[in-house]
Amino acid sequence: MGSLLRSEEMTLCQLFLQSEAAYACVSELGELGLVQFRDLNPDVNAFQRKFVNEIRRCEEMERKLRFLEKEIKKDGIPMLDTGDNPDAPAPREMIDLEATFEKLENEMKEVNANSEALKRNFLELTELKHILRKTQTFFEEAESHHHQAMHDPYLAEENMGLLGEEAHRAGQALRLGFVAGVILRERIPAFERMLWRACRGNVFLRQAEIEAPLEDPVTGDQVYKSVFIIFFQGDQLKSRVKKICEGFRATLYPCPETQAERREMAIGVMTRIEDLNTVLGQTQDHRHRVLVAAAKNIKVWFIKVRKIKAIYHTLNMFNLDVTQKCLIAECWCPVVDLDRIQQALRRGTERSGSSVPSILNRMTTKQEPPTYNRTNKFTSGFQAIVDAYGVASYREINPAPFTIITFPFLFAVMFGDMGHGVIMFSFALWLVLREKQLMARKIDNEIWTTMFGGRYIILLMGAFSIYTGFIYNDVFSKSLNLFGSKWYPRPNPYTVKGEGTLQLNPANTTINGDPYAIGIDPIWQMSSNKIAFTNSFKMKTSVVLGVSQMFFGVTLSLFNHRYFQRPLNIFCEFIPQVVFLFCMFGYLIILIFYKWIHYDSSMAAPSLLIGAINMFLFNYPDKTIHLYPGQQGFQAFLVVVAVLCIPWMLLVKPFFLRYQHRYGQLKSLTFLNGGQTDDSEVAFVSFPKSPGESTNTSVQFKHQQLSVNSGDLLNHDQEVVHNEVGAGLHHEEEEEKVFDFPEVFINQAIHTIEYCLGCISHTASYLRLWALSLAHAQLSEVLWTMVLRIPLSINGYFGSVMMFFVFMAWSSMTVAVLVVMEGLSAFLHALRLHWVEFQSKFYKGEGYKFQPFSFEHILDYGGDE
Amino acid sequence: MACPICGPKLSAYCMVLSVWAIIMLGLLGLFFYIRSPALFEDIPLGDWEKNNYTYSYVKEKYEQNAMNCWIAAGLYFLLLIFSFTQQRMNSRANYELS
Numbered sequence: 001m002g003s004l005l006r007s008e009e010m011t012l013c014q015l016f017l018q019s020e021a022a023y024a025c026v027s028e029l030g031e032l033g034l035v036q037f038r039d040l041n042p043d044v045n046a047f048q049r050k051f052v053n054e055i056r057r058c059e060e061m062e063r064k065l066r067f068l069e070k071e072i073k074k075d076g077i078p079m080l081d082t083g084d085n086p087d088a089p090a091p092r093e094m095i096d097l098e099a100t101f102e103k104l105e106n107e108m109k110e111v112n113a114n115s116e117a118l119k120r121n122f123l124e125l126t127e128l129k130h131i132l133r134k135t136q137t138f139f140e141e142a143e144s145h146h147h148q149a150m151h152d153p154y155l156a157e158e159n160m161g162l163l164g165e166e167a168h169r170a171g172q173a174l175r176l177g178f179v180a181g182v183i184l185r186e187r188i189p190a191f192e193r194m195l196w197r198a199c200r201g202n203v204f205l206r207q208a209e210i211e212a213p214l215e216d217p218v219t220g221d222q223v224y225k226s227v228f229i230i231f232f233q234g235d236q237l238k239s240r241v242k243k244i245c246e247g248f249r250a251t252l253y254p255c256p257e258t259q260a261e262r263r264e265m266a267i268g269v270m271t272r273i274e275d276l277n278t279v280l281g282q283t284q285d286h287r288h289r290v291l292v293a294a295a296k297n298i299k300v301w302f303i304k305v306r307k308i309k310a311i312y313h314t315l316n317m318f319n320l321d322v323t324q325k326c327l328i329a330e331c332w333c334p335v336v337d338l339d340r341i342q343q344a345l346r347r348g349t350e351r352s353g354s355s356v357p358s359i360l361n362r363m364t365t366k367q368e369p370p371t372y373n374r375t376n377k378f379t380s381g382f383q384a385i386v387d388a389y390g391v392a393s394y395r396e397i398n399p400a401p402f403t404i405i406t407f408p409f410l411f412a413v414m415f416g417d418m419g420h421g422v423i424m425f426s427f428a429l430w431l432v433l434r435e436k437q438l439m440a441r442k443i444d445n446e447i448w449t450t451m452f453g454g455r456y457i458i459l460l461m462g463a464f465s466i467y468t469g470f471i472y473n474d475v476f477s478k479s480l481n482l483f484g485s486k487w488y489p490r491p492n493p494y495t496v497k498g499e500g501t502l503q504l505n506p507a508n509t510t511i512n513g514d515p516y517a518i519g520i521d522p523i524w525q526m527s528s529n530k531i532a533f534t535n536s537f538k539m540k541t542s543v544v545l546g547v548s549q550m551f552f553g554v555t556l557s558l559f560n561h562r563y564f565q566r567p568l569n570i571f572c573e574f575i576p577q578v579v580f581l582f583c584m585f586g587y588l589i590i591l592i593f594y595k596w597i598h599y600d601s602s603m604a605a606p607s608l609l610i611g612a613i614n615m616f617l618f619n620y621p622d623k624t625i626h627l628y629p630g631q632q633g634f635q636a637f638l639v640v641v642a643v644l645c646i647p648w649m650l651l652v653k654p655f656f657l658r659y660q661h662r663y664g665q666l667k668s669l670t671f672l673n674g675g676q677t678d679d680s681e682v683a684f685v686s687f688p689k690s691p692g693e694s695t696n697t698s699v700q701f702k703h704q705q706l707s708v709n710s711g712d713l714l715n716h717d718q719e720v721v722h723n724e725v726g727a728g729l730h731h732e733e734e735e736e737k738v739f740d741f742p743e744v745f746i747n748q749a750i751h752t753i754e755y756c757l758g759c760i761s762h763t764a765s766y767l768r769l770w771a772l773s774l775a776h777a778q779l780s781e782v783l784w785t786m787v788l789r790i791p792l793s794i795n796g797y798f799g800s801v802m803m804f805f806v807f808m809a810w811s812s813m814t815v816a817v818l819v820v821m822e823g824l825s826a827f828l829h830a831l832r833l834h835w836v837e838f839q840s841k842f843y844k845g846e847g848y849k850f851q852p853f854s855f856e857h858i859l860d861y862g863g864d865e
Numbered sequence: 866m867a868c869p870i871c872g873p874k875l876s877a878y879c880m881v882l883s884v885w886a887i888i889m890l891g892l893l894g895l896f897f898y899i900r901s902p903a904l905f906e907d908i909p910l911g912d913w914e915k916n917n918y919t920y921s922y923v924k925e926k927y928e929q930n931a932m933n934c935w936i937a938a939g940l941y942f943l944l945l946i947f948s949f950t951q952q953r954m955n956s957r958a959n960y961e962l963s
Contacts, residue, residue: 793909800936
């Protein structure tokens with residue numbers, strides 16, 4: 001059966017693959033994406049597995065690819081993503097790939113090292129060039145001061161001091177030693193101070209900034225440096241100065257003293273700089289060329305390597321059989337797809353050139369198979385929100401197909417505004433119409449992926465909101481008068497000049513007594529008691545919708561009981577549940593409809609709420625208006641029946657099971673492959689006296705799964721654990737299980753109490769449909785009256801300019817608060833109503849999801865196996 | 866081509882806003898023009914008493930509001946043209962760069 005109503009039928013298969021063909025077969029199965037392998041070597045360490053070497057090689061290749069990718073990104077080269085899907089290469093091609101990557105990596109490393117060395121050289125030469133240029137000015141100044149000093153000894157200049165006095169003292173032209181170098185600009189003040197202190201002010205520092213920033217070869221940062229020159233006399237000062245320079249990591253350069261030498265050196269430096277520039281340029285070009293060539297294929301390589309790795313991971317899960325010639329695998333697969341899997345295996349065997357065909361063998365097992373629901377792009381969103389609460393147990397009714405309609409509908413009941421519905425619908429429509437382009441963009445943002453994944457849900461939510469907005473007659477808090485309002489107030493001049501409010505009696509104000517055709521009459525928008533009216537309407541609608549959904553949920557449980565052939569449950573659980581729900585709330589629904597239809601504005605209608613309370617208290621005061629004759633007696637009857645349902649739900653089933661156990665009846669139930677155990681049911685067998693007594697139908701031992709949450713494993717010997725993250729338990733055959741009456745009884749009691757209290761509390765919980773729609777309508781009204789009314793209340797044409805600006809604010813707030821925030825809120829509440837109130841009536845949700853071995857899946861999620 | 870003033874996101878936002886505003890303000894102006902009672906609370910009726918509660922005063926106010934809405938719609942139409950050209954410039958700049 002291939003429908004969304006129940007999960008697919010699954011079977012456990014054994015695959016016998018010849019060792020040569022195994023790789024190709026697994027590759028084909030990965031492309032197909034329909035089998036889930038089980039790990040047959042769970043206790044084996046990752047390093048002791050068979051194919052650990054191949055995986056290591058794959059990881060090495062991935063590392064090289066990542067290095068290449070980083071270099072490509074650094075240079076800003078676009079990586080081509082053709083979107084084609086190369087097959088996993090054969091094992092012998094792996095060696096070729098490895099060689100290619102190794103070569104590329106080595107080349108890149110070499111190029112990088114070379115360019116680093118070249119850059120360092122370049123930096124030195126540039127600094128030298130700057131020094132030669134700047135020191136030119138220093139020397140010229142020094143010369144001019146020297147001459148001035150000769151002519152004018154009384155000039156009090158500190159520069160003078162060094163040269164002038166010395167000159168006088170010695171009486172000859174003095175030769176000062178000097179060192180020239182380059183230092184980081186930030187370090188200059190400290191450097192100066194240190195020099196002053198260490199050399200007792202006997203050295204002279206000149207510095208000039210280098211305007212252009214220089215590139216640090218190691219880090220690649222741009223740093224600012226300055227040129228400095230220090231003049232000193234004597235060797236001691238020289239050594240001191242040199243040490244200080246070293247400490248501050250200033251680089252010293254040999255600077256020739258005479259002008260002519262400096263000029264020569266400058267020319268030489270310029271030539272060398274030019275040469276270096278050329279070489280650097282060519283190195284960069286070469287690097288660029290290599291990277292561009294690599295960028296063309298890098299995505300394809302990534303895919304190939306990831307596929308190889310995935311295949312070897314899967315092969316590691318297989319068992320090697322005794323003869324060492326073939327690999328054995330166990331996998332879950334859907335029954336309907338067995339043919340396609342056989343074909344894939346045949347293709348794989350052919351591709352590998354092996355002569356021995358692979359064998360697929362179906363196995364029977366008691367373990368619970370995974371739950372597989374085949375979805376398309378429309379239904380996958382709804383299936384995802386159902387699975388988020390709990391994956392369906394194997395072959396139980398899947399709530400997803402119903403959720404497709406009920407979820408957007410309940411959302412819309414809470415959201416009901418045509419204007420906001422149109423906004424939501426058009427946004428989702430854009431997402432849906434442009435889905436191919438948007439998917440190709442591969443945007444990484446998590447919020448975006450969530451919204452894009454739910455685009456069909458949002459589309460339906462928007463469409464249904466337009467409908468409920470039409471019913472509530474609400475467009476951005478204004479009502480539309482499409483069919484002519486049926487309230488016709490007679491114009492009253494006194495009221496206009498007086499208080500300004502008019503009270504309309506429905507009995508004599510309506511035209512023909514007919515109501516507005518569809519939806520709420522637009523006159524309510526202007527009435528001051530609008531909320532009192534809509535409250536009554538919305539509350540009653542919420543209860544009607546809620547009880548209907550709960551009834552539907554209970555009915556679905558009937559389908560489950562019939563499918564799993566549990567007639568006891570039908571009698572002991574389904575029937576009392578339905579009767580209880582009907583007596584309590586089904587009757588209330590009928591009364592609601594009766595009151596709506598039967599009463600008009602001339603009659604006094606009784607309150608349903610008070611009536612319901614009195615019904616349960618058996619309290620009928622004298623003056624109560626009855627809805628119909630005989631109401632008192634009938635209601636008393638209903639209450640009694642409802643109360644009787646409780647012991648029916650509570651007691652019948654455990655005692656009946658005990659009776660069965662006591663009198664040793666054989667309960668033979670046929671189950672499908674991988675049968676499902678109920679949480680409180682026990683079927684068990686007394687051993688037949690003689691072997692010939694066993695019946696034809698398969699007699700199976702099952703045992704009780706006591707906890708509702710899969711947790712405890714009771715006494716069994718062999719339990720095969722699957723390595724997926726799943727909630728299912730697998731139990732193998734056991735010996736005779738003792739029927740534990742207290743456990744069963746307590747279980748049933750919990751179940752009964754949960755259901756009965758749940759009926760009441762869940763019905764009240766559905767009133768959130770009223771509450772949220774009220775909140776939405778009020779927020780919408782507030783936004784209109786406080787924001788958009790401002791420009792409308794201005795006399796004169798200035799209002800238009802105001803409207804231009806205020807509309808922007810109003811629209812942003814509408815989208816942010818009313819569509820996004822209220823939308824999320826209504827989404828959440830509708831989801832909660834489904835998960836708790838609806839699904840608790842029939843859903844177990846204890847399965848685990850089918851996660852097939854699929855390349856598509858691995859590649860999409862980055863291949864982190 | 867002159868450098869675009871708005872970036873791609875701002876021009877897209879302005880375009881969407883303008884389309885919505887033109888449709889909504891156009892309809893709102895229309896509803897004011899036909900003097901829909903639902904919009905009665907949105908007209909400035911502070912001075913109605915002084916005008917002796919005449920019907921023509923109310924009519925005048927309705928029409929004033931209708932005009933205002935339509936003028937604002939016209940302003941948004943200008944914004945639409947502006948943002949559309951900006952968007953064109955942006956996509957062309959993108960095209961030239963890549």
